[in-house]
Amino acid sequence: MTGVEEFMSGSDAKAVAQQPAQKTMRANFINGGPGVIISGLVWVMAAIVTHLFGFQTGMISFFVGGMLIYPLSVVVSNFIKPKDTPKPDPKLMRLAMMTLPILFGGLLLAFIMSKSDPFLFYPIMAVAIGIRYVFFEKLYGLPGYIMMGASLVILGITSYPIFSTLSLFPLLIGLCEIGAGIGLTLKKEISYDL
16 A cells, blocks of 8 residues: 555545535535525525514424425526536435434424424524534535534524514524525635645
8 A cells, every 4th residue: 555545545535535526516506505595585584474474474484485495496506507517426415315304303393492482493493404504514525514504503502592583583594694605606616625
């Protein structure tokens, strides 16, 4: 075994082997940016609906809008990406699907906790979505997802006693996601340099 082979054995070799797969994910989903923008729009919509029609209706709009994020992001990404883009890596697509229980578990917990205090719903959802974003770093090879995920987790944990209006927190999260999503969408190629 040469020094280079020795160095590349183990996790380093896996990281380098993952780069082409992550590159196809970045190319197919425009760094995940359209999905993050659409997610941000769902948060903003939920904030507006919560403000105008009450928490229950806002929660329903958040749930329905959340179900539309992936299909809409695929449509937008297909419109933006070049026609000859290679298909996304099936293993990384499976990894993305394997993170869905985090989302559904967070939704269940948020729903249950909101029965005793509606102010807990949106922060718990921010924590669940933030945890899921941390896994997106492996999907796309973009370290910014760790920072974005950690930010949502921290905002979710610390915001509970701060906001006196139910609609302010989802508005804040939505605006943060829209900004991050625009940044991701406009980046042509960002990845780890190993």
